Each structure stands twice: as C-alpha cells, then as structure tokens.
Amino acid sequence: MKPPVFDYVSPATLEEAIQALSAPDDGDVKVLAGGQSLVPLLNLRLSQPGLIVDINGLDELTGITEEAGYLTVGALVRQREAELSDVVRTACPLLHEAIPLIGHTAIRNRGTVGGSIAHADPAAELPTVAACLDAELVARGPGGERTIPAADFFTGFFTTALAEDEILTAVRVRSVGPATGAAYEEVARRHGDFAMAGVAAQVRLDGDTVAEARIAISGVDLAPVRATKAEAALAGRTVDDSILDEAADAAVADLSPSSDLHGSAAYRKHVAGVLIRKAVAAAAARAREAR
Amino acid sequence: MAGGSAISGLVGARVHRKEDRTILTGTGRYIDDVQERGMLHCHFLRSTVAHGRITSIDVSAAREVEGVVRVFTGADMSAITEDLSFAQPIPGLNSPSYPAIARDVVRFVGEPVALVVAESRYIAEDAAALIEIEYDLLEPVMSTAAGLAEGATQLFDDVPGNVVHTDEQLFGDIEAAFAQADHVVTQSLDQHRWACNPMETRGGVATYETGSGQLTYEASTQTTHTLRFLLAGWIRHPIHQFRVTANNIGGGFGLKFSAYREDVAVCAAAKAIGGTVKWVEDRNEHLVAAGAAREEQLTLEAAVKADGTLLGLRVTMKLDAGAYPINPPATVYAGLVRTTLPGPYKLPAYQFRHHIVATNKASYISLRGPWAVETLVRERLMDKIAHTCGISPVEVRNRNLITLDDQPTKMITNVTLENVTAAETFQKLVEMVDLDAVRREQEAARAEGRLLGFGVGTFIEPAPGTQEFWAAVGFPFGSEPCRIRIEIDGKVTAFTPQTPHGQSHETTLSQLIADELGVGFDDIRIVYGDTDATPFSMLGTGGSRAATMASGAVVYGSRELRKRLLEIASHILEASVDDLDIADGVVSVKGAPGASVPIAQIAMGCWLAPEQMPPGTNTEMEFVANYDGEGGGFSQASHACWIEVDQQTGKIEIKRFLVVEDCGKMINPAVVEGQVIGGIAMGVGGMLLEHSAYADDGQYLAATFMDYLMPSAPELPEIEIEHLEFESDKVVGSRGVGEGGTVLAPAALLNAIDDALAQVGRERVTETPVTPTRMLELLGVIEKE
Amino acid sequence: MKTREITVTVNGRKRTVTVEVRRTLADFLREDLGLTATHLGCEHGVCGACTVVVDGHTERSCTQLAVQADGREITTVEGLAGPDGELHPVQQALRDNHSFQCGFCTPGFVMSIYGMCEEKKAGRSVPCSRAAIREELSGNICRCTGYQSIVDGAEAALAGAGSDTGKDA
Numbered sequence A: 001m002k003p004p005v006f007d008y009v010s011p012a013t014l015e016e017a018i019q020a021l022s023a024p025d026d027g028d029v030k031v032l033a034g035g036q037s038l039v040p041l042l043n044l045r046l047s048q049p050g051l052i053v054d055i056n057g058l059d060e061l062t063g064i065t066e067e068a069g070y071l072t073v074g075a076l077v078r079q080r081e082a083e084l085s086d087v088v089r090t091a092c093p094l095l096h097e098a099i100p101l102i103g104h105t106a107i108r109n110r111g112t113v114g115g116s117i118a119h120a121d122p123a124a125e126l127p128t129v130a131a132c133l134d135a136e137l138v139a140r141g142p143g144g145e146r147t148i149p150a151a152d153f154f155t156g157f158f159t160t161a162l163a164e165d166e167i168l169t170a171v172r173v174r175s176v177g178p179a180t181g182a183a184y185e186e187v188a189r190r191h192g193d194f195a196m197a198g199v200a201a202q203v204r205l206d207g208d209t210v211a212e213a214r215i216a217i218s219g220v221d222l223a224p225v226r227a228t229k230a231e232a233a234l235a236g237r238t239v240d241d242s243i244l245d246e247a248a249d250a251a252v253a254d255l256s257p258s259s260d261l262h263g264s265a266a267y268r269k270h271v272a273g274v275l276i277r278k279a280v281a282a283a284a285a286r287a288r289e290a291r
Numbered sequence B: 001m002a003g004g005s006a007i008s009g010l011v012g013a014r015v016h017r018k019e020d021r022t023i024l025t026g027t028g029r030y031i032d033d034v035q036e037r038g039m040l041h042c043h044f045l046r047s048t049v050a051h052g053r054i055t056s057i058d059v060s061a062a063r064e065v066e067g068v069v070r071v072f073t074g075a076d077m078s079a080i081t082e083d084l085s086f087a088q089p090i091p092g093l094n095s096p097s098y099p100a101i102a103r104d105v106v107r108f109v110g111e112p113v114a115l116v117v118a119e120s121r122y123i124a125e126d127a128a129a130l131i132e133i134e135y136d137l138l139e140p141v142m143s144t145a146a147g148l149a150e151g152a153t154q155l156f157d158d159v160p161g162n163v164v165h166t167d168e169q170l171f172g173d174i175e176a177a178f179a180q181a182d183h184v185v186t187q188s189l190d191q192h193r194w195a196c197n198p199m200e201t202r203g204g205v206a207t208y209e210t211g212s213g214q215l216t217y218e219a220s221t222q223t224t225h226t227l228r229f230l231l232a233g234w235i236r237h238p239i240h241q242f243r244v245t246a247n248n249i250g251g252g253f254g255l256k257f258s259a260y261r262e263d264v265a266v267c268a269a270a271k272a273i274g275g276t277v278k279w280v281e282d283r284n285e286h287l288v289a290a291g292a293a294r295e296e297q298l299t300l301e302a303a304v305k306a307d308g309t310l311l312g313l314r315v316t317m318k319l320d321a322g323a324y325p326i327n328p329p330a331t332v333y334a335g336l337v338r339t340t341l342p343g344p345y346k347l348p349a350y351q352f353r354h355h356i357v358a359t360n361k362a363s364y365i366s367l368r369g370p371w372a373v374e375t376l377v378r379e380r381l382m383d384k385i386a387h388t389c390g391i392s393p394v395e396v397r398n399r400n401l402i403t404l405d406d407q408p409t410k411m412i413t414n415v416t417l418e419n420v421t422a423a424e425t426f427q428k429l430v431e432m433v434d435l436d437a438v439r440r441e442q443e444a445a446r447a448e449g450r451l452l453g454f455g456v457g458t459f460i461e462p463a464p465g466t467q468e469f470w471a472a473v474g475f476p477f478g479s480e481p482c483r484i485r486i487e488i489d490g491k492v493t494a495f496t497p498q499t500p501h502g503q504s505h506e507t508t509l510s511q512l513i514a515d516e517l518g519v520g521f522d523d524i525r526i527v528y529g530d531t532d533a534t535p536f537s538m539l540g541t542g543g544s545r546a547a548t549m550a551s552g553a554v555v556y557g558s559r560e561l562r563k564r565l566l567e568i569a570s571h572i573l574e575a576s577v578d579d580l581d582i583a584d585g586v587v588s589v590k591g592a593p594g595a596s597v598p599i600a601q602i603a604m605g606c607w608l609a610p611e612q613m614p615p616g617t618n619t620e621m622e623f624v625a626n627y628d629g630e631g632g633g634f635s636q637a638s639h640a641c642w643i644e645v646d647q648q649t650g651k652i653e654i655k656r657f658l659v660v661e662d663c664g665k666m667i668n669p670a671v672v673e674g675q676v677i678g679g680i681a682m683g684v685g686g687m688l689l690e691h692s693a694y695a696d697d698g699q700y701l702a703a704t705f706m707d708y709l710m711p712s713a714p715e716l717p718e719i720e721i722e723h724l725e726f727e728s729d730k731v732v733g734s735r736g737v738g739e740g741g742t743v744l745a746p747a748a749l750l751n752a753i754d755d756a757l758a759q760v761g762r763e764r765v766t767e768t769p770v771t772p773t774r775m776l777e778l779l780g781v782i783e784k785e
Numbered sequence C: 001m002k003t004r005e006i007t008v009t010v011n012g013r014k015r016t017v018t019v020e021v022r023r024t025l026a027d028f029l030r031e032d033l034g035l036t037a038t039h040l041g042c043e044h045g046v047c048g049a050c051t052v053v054v055d056g057h058t059e060r061s062c063t064q065l066a067v068q069a070d071g072r073e074i075t076t077v078e079g080l081a082g083p084d085g086e087l088h089p090v091q092q093a094l095r096d097n098h099s100f101q102c103g104f105c106t107p108g109f110v111m112s113i114y115g116m117c118e119e120k121k122a123g124r125s126v127p128c129s130r131a132a133i134r135e136e137l138s139g140n141i142c143r144c145t146g147y148q149s150i151v152d153g154a155e156a157a158l159a160g161a162g163s164d165t166g167k168d169a
C-alpha cells in the first residue's frame, strides 16, 4: 500500500495551478487538496495519476466570508475550520450541522470543503448540503471563472461537471434569513463512517406554514438526490406527522438505491424515509425557534 | 507447599505496567520498526481470482525494474523450500500440503503468486504491478453447502468431497434421552466469518549471515519456538543455525499462533539473497489473505423435560475451513467445540457430529476463544428452552447448572469439573439484576414505542483447561517452563516461553517474582521471544494459559531460588531458615533487622566464588522450573446485556453490560479487567459490525477498514465488572481471562436481541452479523433480499 | 520532479531532507528520520495509529505526502516526554489508568488526546464527558482494550490539562 510514481508540483498561484493542469501530460492529472480521499486511493493504487497538482499553497482558495446575503467558503477551507466558524453557523446552519458528521477530527483538520464536493462521493455530507441548498460552485479553468449550480455539478458516481483543467475555488450559498432551520440526519454503521443514507433539510416558515422546504438525500443513488416531490408536498403546509409521512413517502417512491455490504437497497430506501421525517421535523422545529 | 503466595504484596494490586513506559513513549520495537543495514523489502503479488489454474506467469518486466533484487515465482520458491504440511496422525484428517507461493492452482483471492524483493516497498509494489499472470478459471466453492454438494468442484485431489474431516461422537444414551423428552427444542445458527485483525498485521524480518550460515527471523508471532521448528524444516535449514525472536507484538488474538507460507517465503528469500529482508503485511493484504474465523453453521436439538431440565443434546456443526490448513489442525477446533459445548450444565446424553469443509477462501484461523460458538449456541438454546417451557432465562439455568456442591463431577465429554463456579457467578449476577424491574422497564418502554432487550449467559473457559480436557480435544496440554536467574548484583532475570502481546506478562510475572523472592519489582526483567534465550514451549502465548501456567513456573522457580538463598543466608546469619525473611532484596532475621545480608552479596558469592559459600548449600543462582499446572482448571463468568433497538433504523445500542467473572486469584485486577473488556469489545464487534465477506464469485468484499468495521469507542458500552475470587487450594489459584469476554459476550448480546424480538412477536436471530439491515428484516420492517 | 528537498521541524529539530515526492509523511518520519513511534495500522486514514500533530492540529501522517510537510512543524510521540524521560502528563495519565495493552495503537491515541488537551489549554471548548470523549476518539482504533481504560486515561488527562500544571512539549 504505497503510492505509485507520479510527478508533483505545488504551485503558488491559481494561475500556475491551472497551467499545470492544462499542460500536456502522459497520464492523469489530479488535484491534491486535503488528501483525505485521494491519498488513500494512491496508497491502494486505485488512483495512478501521472501528475499531482498540490493546491494547498493557494491562498486565493482560503477564507470564509459573508457578503451581500451570500456565504462564500473557499475550496481549501479545512472542514474543521468551517465547523468551528461562527460565520458558517449563523449564515448556513445546515453546513454547520453537517460537517461534524464527516469522519473524525483528524480527518476534518486536513480535509477541505472543496475537496469533499469535488470528490462527489454519493454518501458524503457536503455534496448533499450543496445539492440541498442549490449551492453555486465556483470553478476556474484556462478559460476563466464559471459558476456551476449544484444541480448541474454532480453528474454521476464520483463525477462532476469540473473539467480536468478546472479547479473548484469556492462554494457559495445564500445566507439564511429569519424563520429558517436546518438539520442533517444520517445513519452510518459506526460513528464517522460514510452514511448508508443521509438527509439534509432546510425549512423556512411563514407563520406556521412551510414557505420553502429543501431536502436532499445521500447514499441512495449515484449522486445526491434532491427530494423535489417531498419539498412540494411540504410547501404551504403545517409540519405534522401526517404531512411528514406524505413527504417521506413521496421522496422514497422514486428511489432505487443499490445494496452493498453495509445496507440493502430496501434498507436504504426505508431509512431515507425515516431520515426525511426526522430531518424535516428537526429543521421545522428550529425554524420555529428562529422566527 | 501452602496455597497462595509466600509473601503478599504486589500480587493482587493494580500495579503500574512495566510495559507502559515503552509503549507510551513509542520506543518499542514492533516488526515494522526493525531497520537493518542493507535491508530489502518484500511484497507479495496475490491472486485476483478465487479458484484457477495458473497457465502462465511472466515476471520479466518486474525483474527489470531498477531497485528490484529478486522476483520469486511459485516454481522459484518451490526449488528452495518444502511445501507446508500441517498433517498430523489424526484419523480421517485430510490435510493437503501446499507451496509457499502458489505453483499451479490458486484457491482463494489473496493467495501469494509471486514475491518481489526490492530496495523499498514502493519499488517492490511498482514491480509487482508489471507481473502478468493468466489463469484458467475454475468454479469457486464459496460455502460449506456448495462444497458438500454432489458433484462439487474439488479443491484438492487429496481432500475427497472437500471434506477435511468428519466425525461423530456419542456420549451417554442419546436415544433414551429423546424418548423421555417432553419437548424437543431445536435451534440453528449460521455464523459469519470475522477476523482477528490485530492492529499490527503479520510480518517478519529475516537475516541470513552468509559467513556463519546463521539465519535469524524476527517475527510478529505468538510462538517463537513452534515457528522455528516448523520453518526450519520447510526452508531446509539446520535448526541449530536458526534463531527466531520476537519483541513488541501489536496484538495477535490467535492469528499469530500459526506459521504461514509468507514466513517460509521471507526466510527462504533471505537465504537465497544472502542478507536481510523484511515483510510487513499491509492492512489490505491482511484483510484479504491473513485468514478469518468463526464461520460455522450449527444445528442443535435438545431433549428436555417439561420443567426445563436438559436430557440430551444432538449437535451438528459444519465448519468452513477455507482453502489451506494452518496450525492447529481444524480437528482441534471441532474437538474444542465438541468438548466444551455442554459447559457448566448437567447433560446426561450428547451426540456431536461435524463436517469440516474446504472452500475457496482464506484459511480458517484461531480467534480469541476459537471454540466460542459452543457458548453462543448453548446459551441461546437455554433461552429457547426457557421460552418453550414457560420459565425465565434465570430459572432454566438454575435448574441445569452444576454448582460447587455437585463437584467434582464429570462433564458428559469426560472432563472432570472441580472448583468451577459458573453457577456462583450466575447467582451473583442474578442478585445484581432485578429481573422483574427489567421486565417492567421493557413494558414501559414498549408503551412509548421503544424496544428494549435483556440477555444473560454463563460459561466456563478452559484457561488453561485440564489434562483431560485437552486429551478430549486432541491437543497437547504441555507443562510450562521458566528459567529464573538471580544476577550477580541480586537483580532477577526470568526467561519465559510466553510471547506476550498485550497480556502484560512482564508486569504480572514480575509481581509474582517480587512477592516470592522479596526483590523489588523494578529489579526484575522478563525476557521473552528469543529462542536462543527462552526455554522451549510448543505453545507460546495462547489459550489463556499464562495466568496459571507461566505464573506457576515463576512461582515454583522463585521458591526454589528463595530456598537456596535462605539456606545460604542461614549459614551466614547463623539463624534457622524458618526465622529468616526476604524483603527489598535483603535477607534478614525476623525481629532482628540488624542481622541481615543482601541478596546481592549472596549472589555475588555464588557466581564468583561458589567454593567459598557455605558447604552443602546449592549455589546455582539459575533454575529452570517446569510447572505441570496442578491439574489445571477453568475460569468462568456470567454476562448480562441490556440493549435498545431502534425500530426505525435497526441500530442496536448496548445500554448496559454487566460481568461477574471468576478467574480465581487476580494477580493484577487492572490487567484482568483490561482483558475482559477488550474481549467483550471484540465479541460485540464480531456480532454487530465485522464481516470478512465474500461475493459469490469469491471476490473479497471487506478489503479495507472502510468496509471491515472494527468497533470504535462510541460503539461500545461502559462495562461493569464484579469479581469473585474463588480460591482453590492449589499453589497457583489464578486462571486465564484472555478469551472469555469474546466467547460469552456474543451470547448475552444475541440473547438480548432475541428477547427484544420476542417482545414484538418476531423470530430469533439465525444468521449473523446482526447488521441494521438484518435487524429491520427480523423486525419485519423491510423485505429480505 | 520525482524528488524534492524539504525542510521540516520535527519535535523541535529542523531537518532538511530530499525525499521522493510520492513518499508518505508517515514513511518519511518512520524510515527517513527513524521516528518509528508513529505506527501504520491501515495506511488509508481509518485507524489513527499514525496520528501526529502538524502545526498544532492532529492529522493522519499516512494520508499526506512528506513534501506537503515542507515548512511545517510536526510533533510525534517521541517529542512528548521530557529530556530526562519524564512522561508527559498525558502519557502519565494513560499509564496511571492502565489504558493500553499491546501498545500498537498507543502513539496515535496519545497524540489524539494530547491534541484535545492542547485545544483545551488554548481555551477551545473540548468535550469532556465520557460519551463525548468516546466520540472524539472514534478516529482511533484499538483492538485490545475495548477503549474503557483509554477513556479513563483521557478523562484524567483532560482534567489535568488547562489547570496549567501540564508541561508543554
């Protein structure tokens, strides 16, 4: 379990990094951020890039800012930094709730927000949060910067809309307003494991009724799934047990997850419904408190 | 000799461990820490197919890689080694021999097919990736049922029908028992494969000195002496020129009891190349290829009276042995299960039948209490009998348990039980648990929609067992030696064949010596591992023997040396031996502390000028004691487990876990508790999380720690332990506790799960592990796939 | 470029070494610097045996490259005990509680608990209940102990940290 041979560059600027990614090369090029997914894959030789572009020196990719109703988290922000950030907690409670569910402290001390999203593990928390909130994913390539909506970003199993020579630079979400609550619920075999299924929910209330519900599910498809039918079922309604059941049933009906060692398809499907009920109820309760 | 220790002091106290300073400062020498000049690194290329004939292997590109020193194919390796054979004169045992590196046929995913030796592990792996192998695929046999099926593919020519061994043994009048039965209670269990997974994997460093012809193998092993004599034959090396050593060992749990084909290849490579080569198994290799345990299917049929009294028991076991035999032979596992299964219960008649079946998987290996399935199925059967007869799980055990008053008595498997207190531990457990309150709490929880479960279990642990016990199993009991030396300065060195890997023997044996000899704890060193220094034993550290056997050896050895010291001192001090005492390394006359002589002074005289020592005294300051175990014995425990089942997610939380254990005299309670709790953690992990799973095509599914789920701290409960220290009249009243936690915890846990299921009218668990998916299937929430 | 010169400060000592770029930090520490206390239990980030403190944070040394440590400050278990061999308070607390058995996982736990204690001393809120300690230690696997004794030791170490009696590495 030792990494294969590769070339390695650690550019000091984003320009140089993009150049390095675009330079012709005899093998795969891989961006290295926190390395918490990539280095295990290298050790197992499941990833055998010809060149590694280490972006850890790119200060342009760091920093958490809130401006004009948007929270921007640099791609290179360590998950742990975002977890402890007051700005994140107030501007995006869903992110704040989700991050502690990623692995363990030592993983989050190194793993980055952008790395998790770029890696696009269908069971991971941050892609699910991004899908839930319609995050804007900011990418830079040789042709300049573009913003990719989350709905277009996650294109499949561990695949994204990023081109090989593009770098994810930041994640942008709309800051929450009043009467909004969020929750992330998941079931993993052990503490810190990738979840068998997870649900991100954010609810905005108007009085007692749901003004907007956002729900995304992890672990049940090749990429995070937005539960649009459940969201629609909740809109304009008061959250109670029967409407939760209705929303969960609506979401689950469309799912056809696959089985693995950790959970059967039937299990994932069932638990997704359970988690929708839990997460939406918790988010609504928090929204009520935030009125 | 009187019972107990000569001097009480350290024995029984929570003495700080000798081992801790080393391990906490990271100054130990685990196998991967070994770095020798010019050391080369090994990497095994392993089969990617479960069953196939090697039609071609091309290593030429690998040999060209810069930094590669040697590449061995199966043919290359076979030219310099013998095939491994674990065959023993056991009737009916089909134990095929096999090469260190596969030559013709591969029989499991992960079987070594080539060995690359290079200047670094990185380079060795680069080269291995360039080796090209072609296989003619053969049908893989992936279960005992498939292996036994008519027309099944045969793994080996010399294992007809894939049956490694089959046997049936009858004890008592089983027909009569069933004829008298009011009820026949049946139960079956299909246990999954799970593994030892010590945090340190297997590995070894072999050094061949071309001048002298000496070979040294430093290994991560539980048994240096056995490893030495087995390897010597297979690598064709004269044993007097072969030394095996072990230093810090990062856990073993039974896995490191055997010698493995990789050991053979690494030693042979060092000889062939002439230098030092290192192999450290990585976790991926370990999970795929090191072997796993516990894959057994049992069916039980019990004849019982209406009041729950056991009359007879019929048991059938199928054991999935994987492809290749290791040490001990699989018959030992079957023998252990058969012999131990009646446990601490009165059982008048018993029939046990087993089939050990070869399959295309990694070897079935020892795992902490390799017989454990007997306790698991028996304790679950007791609960089912209780259910059938309408009595409580407590009552059914009380009606059948053998109490101290019943002893000595013989188990139906011809093993004498004496001083066995399983019933007493169970009694104590029951006193500590208000069963009615437990039921009321469960009812209240159900009213709130919550589901609680409660389970108990009890057992005996052959730690070390008795002569009769091991004879019934078909394995040597063996006495235990220890060489103790009082050094020239009065300090003490003891040489033990134990190879401790977490069991704290450096501490416990020092405690015993300190008390027996009256020397300071810090003035004692325990030497282990080195076959050049330690006395021979087949067994090393395993089978929870040390608490009795190694302790006995140091106690007897210390007492002999103490006698010699006192005799010499009695001359010097002109006092009778009976009036002397030793404390803090000084022999003095009781009540006259001024009249004293340091051990150092006696020892120096004995070593340097024995002829000047008092005439007629024994001046040998070194003594090898051999302890026969005084008949040996058992330890015992009862467990109670409280769980809550989340009926929506199927997750099981252990709310409380209570242990009442009796291992006799505790040498160091902190060590006992560590073993008990660690053992329970392993049992819980095995039942709920861990699974060495294969796909139908023989691919291995849990090849990383992301998929092989070791329990971590949040998955485990706080464990409460109550000790009963039943003291026999033997000199060494300590019994082992190394394996019991792992043996009994699964039973208490599964009983608790069954209890929860019963409350909502569902069927019992018949297959493990009890994953959240399985739990929801059992609860009827989701369909089984 | 397949090799690169890096300068790292390990346990207070500055070192400049040329390493292969694919070398993991763990192998660099263990093999190139001879600091073998940092153990490898899985080499894919799960077991925590290789945990070290980098620039004040606990990190895995198996899931980063040595070249990435260029310019950074690393503390390993070898850096904790005093020069006279006096155990660090974290090590002492673990010893007092008989926390470990075979010792293979131990350096990783020592560094994780040391990291928690340092955070506490720095005024960060560190969860100190037994359940919270269990969660915080979930990234370290021990096969021997069942964790209870480690939690005992961590509890004691955390109780001692922040009282300013703890000696810094």
Ligand SMILES: Cc1cc2nc3c(=O)[nH]c(=O)nc-3n(C[C@H](O)[C@H](O)[C@H](O)COP(=O)(O)OP(=O)(O)OC[C@H]3O[C@@H](n4cnc5c(N)ncnc54)[C@H](O)[C@@H]3O)c2cc1C
Residues within 6 Å of the ligand: A030, A031, A032, A033, A034, A035, A036, A037, A038, A039, A040, A055, A075, A076, A101, A102, A103, A104, A107, A110, A111, A112, A113, A114, A115, A116, A117, A118, A119, A121, A123, A124, A125, A126, A162, A166, A167, A168, A169, A192, A193, A194, A195, C044, C045, C046
């Ligand atoms: C034991 C363990 C447990 C874990 N548990 C969880 C968990 O429960 N949930 C979870 O979500 N994750 C978990 N992870 C993964 C962890 O969150 C990773 O940090 C994350 O998946 C990847 O982030 P990274 O910064 O480490 O990225 P890297 O590992 O450096 O990169 C991952 C991939 O993304 C690409 N990439 C990274 N950054 C960029 C960028 N800015 N632009 C373009 N491409 C980029 C890389 O090329 C690579 O393909 C776990 C990891 C471990 C080792």
Ligand code: FES
Residues within 6 Å of the ligand: C039, C040, C041, C042, C043, C044, C045, C046, C047, C048, C049, C050, C051, C060, C061, C062, C063
């Ligand atoms: S070796 Fe690094 S986490 Fe296991």
Ligand code: FES
Residues within 6 Å of the ligand: B199, B250, B251, B502, C100, C101, C102, C103, C104, C105, C106, C141, C142, C143, C144, C145
């Ligand atoms: S003490 Fe052995 S792995 Fe933790």
